[in-house]
Amino acid sequence: MVINRIHTLFLLASVVMMVIFLFVPFGYDVITDPTFGEMVAYEPVSAIDVVGLLVPSAVAVVLLLVAVFLFKKLPLQKLITLLGGIAVGVCIIAVIYILVSGAIDTTPGVTVHTTWGGGGIILLAVLAAVIAAYRAMSHDQKLLSSADRLR
Secondary structure, eight states: OOOOOHHHHHHHHHHHHHHHHHHSOSEEEEEEOTTTOSOOEEEEEOTTTOHHHHHHHHHHHHHHHHHHTOTTSHHHHHHHHHHHHHHHHHHHHHHHHHHHHOOOOOSTTOEEEEEEOSTHHHHHHHHHHHHHHHHHHHHHHHHHHHHHHHO
């Protein structure tokens, strides 16, 4: 008996949101140079530009996409979803680190500081969708085990 319900939709939503996160800026580098005035450049920072964030994001997308098609093997689907959630957690930690540490410019007098953007909120929504999918899988697994006991 296979139950394929709401957790598939949560997993698909998390994959779509992770792909959107790759291209939406999660922060902006504000470059100031006192010789040219206050602000020189305002550059967006997205996950596709940072290799240290691109790799765990791509791993999360692949794991969560694979988990969508493992609905016949519920314990394996839960494991892959858990690993995808860990990859999303690594992405959240990397975004926080990138935004807190900022960029370094070696030009004398030039300062670079990173401001927060809206893309980091997408990661929180992805994590919420992954947790909801895992909980739905656990609920379905309990339902299957109770149905097996009744047979």
